[in-house]
Amino acid sequence: MPLPATRASVSPWLTVALLCVGQMMIVLDQNIVNVALPSVQGGLGLSSENLVWVVNAYVIPFGGLLLLAGRLGDLFGRKAVFLTGIGLFSASSVLCGSATGETSLIASRFLQGIGGAVASACILGMVATVFSDRRKQAQAIAAYSFASAGGGAVGPLLGGVLTDLLNWHWIFFINAPIGVALVLVGMRVLPGGRGERAGGGIDFLGAMLVTSGMMLLVYTIVDAERVGWGAAQTLLLGPLSLVLLVGFVVRQATAADPLLPLRLFRSRSLAAANIVQFLMIAGMFGLLFFGTLYLQRVLSYGSLRAGIGFVPIAVVIAAVSLGLSTRLITRFGHRAMLLLGLSLIVGAFVMLSFARVDGVYLVDFLPAGLVMGLGFGLAAPAVMGLGMTAVAPADSGIASGLFNTTQQIGGAIGLTAQSAFVSARTNNLTAAGKSEAESLVGGYHVAFLAAAGFSLAALVVGALLLRAAPSAGRGRDGMASPERDASLC
Incomplete structure (x- = not known):
């Protein structure tokens, strides 16, 4: 979309940076809450049954509204939809932090999930259309990947810091000043106007x-x-x-x-990339969730120390996503880097499946975490690049919403499946007379192996459905080829 004349002097990288900050804020909020749940429960007197709804009340509207929000961005302008979502997310964050009971907190979390969906549905579509140059586009998508992955890894740390040094209310209040700044700056620097499909209906x-x-x-x-x-x-x-x-x-x-034109799925890259994204995220949720539990319940780390334990992973993801991945993708192609990254992720989960009851962080967790960061830093930009560059600019909003939807559903299904495996294995070991720590670690081993299975499935799908193409050009469906090495047909 052409930029208005008033934005001629604005650096496109400022636009990318603003969008990435918005994405990181939303992803952080999905993970920052987990380490603070015990404090929230104690502060508001929530029952164990209702505590889970502090998380679920956010996840349900977030996962359900992404496609609709993405299409609204295509129709009415992604800037307007993004800023509306950020405004609602920030206002509901204040309501969450001010909650005095479980009903008000859960209701506010539901509103926060709506705001998060409306904002994030358009972000990837906007990032992918800032640049027309292939290399710069890959760099922008890599920055988005870092914002998503880095936000997930830093969430436990920031949650631990705010909860330990202040109180649980600040895990929500922190969003308000960031959101206000995003809206004020975004009104000036984001491309405005109607959507690419402003003439269409809903x-x-x-x-x-x-x-x-x-x-x-x-x-x-x-x-x-x-x-x-x-x-x-x-x-x-x-x-x-x-x-x-x-x-x-x-x-x-x-x-x-x-709302979702089925012609989009004529693109092999878009369809396969979403399947790979689904499977990859289904596995990755195991690291954030069960990795945190291993550090806290087995190695006896506090919430702050457990959060710090994820910092090296975030650093590696940042270094790879923001620097190395773009050069490697430019040199070897999206497909090759996706397969390499997924192979590393599978290996990292297998390494974690050997974590010991009397383990040491530097031996049992950190090496696997660093391999995981390297793999995800390569795979995430590659899979998003394969999908988004296969889509015309007019459909980038709905494609962005589709990617976010597969991510949310993949995470929910993956984590639920792994949790079921953990419960069954832990109960069996406990019944066999094993200690609590041995039973927990045995359950986590199964979770990590299941995550390796999801990641291996993603690797197989990527290898089979994404083929090398002899040259760049356009696919038979009329969409731009995303990369010389990825066939659309």
Whole structure:
């Protein structure tokens, strides 16, 4: 989209930096809450049953609204949608921090999830269209990847610092000044105007089907661990959510202005990249969640010390994403770096599956974490580049929302599956007379192996569905080829 004349002197990198700060703030909030949950529970007197809804109340609307928000950005302008989302996210963060009871906190977290979805759905689409130059575009996507991965790794540290030095309220209050700054600066530096598809309409029926279907699916997944996969609730709501999503697909095939044009999936790169993203994130959630539990419950780390334990991983991700990955992708192509990164991730999870009960951080966790950071720093920019550069600028908002949706669903399914494996293995070891620490570590071993399995599946999909192409150009579907090494057809 051409930039307005008033923005002629604004560096495109300032735009990328602002968007990456917004992405990091949203990702941080998804992870910063976990280490503060015990303090939140003590401060508000939440029951163990309702404590999980401090997390779920955010995840459910976030996962359900991404596609709709991405399309709204294409129709009405990504700047307006992004700033609206940031404003709602910041205001609801203040409400979260000011909550005096579980009802007000959970309701505010729901609003925060809506704001996070509306803002983040457009970010990747905006980042991917700032530059037309291939190399600079790859650098911008790499910066976005770092903001996403680095925010996830730094979240436990910042949560521990704010909770230990101040109180749990500040894990939410910290978003307010950042959000205000983003809105004020964004109003001046972000490209304005109507969306690329400003003349199109809104598929309201499709929007209702996908939003209700996705929210119901996420709810079913995140609550299945509590009620059980064989419970009546799960067996009823799970198929119902799938029926709604199938109805959405049928609607998209017939609607005049579909919310998610099915022609996008003619691109092998876009379809395969989303599958790889789904599987990769399904595995990566195991590191953040069960890695933190291993440090805290087995190595007896406090919340702050456990957060510090993730800092080296964030540093490696930053170094690789912001520096090394772009040069390697330019030299060897997205596909090669994706496969290399996924191979490293699989190896790192296998290493973690050997973590000991009487382990030492420098031996049992850090080496695997550094390999993980290297692998993710290579794989994340590559998979996003493969997907986003296969999409026309007019559809970058919905493609961004699609990538975020597969990430959220992948994380929810992956973490739920791994949690079920951990519970079963831990209970079996406890029944066999093992100590609590031995039972926990045995369960974590299974989680890390399951995460390795998800990552290996992503590697196989990438190897099979992303083929080397002899030259750059355009695919048979008319979309721009994302890279010389990635076939669209």
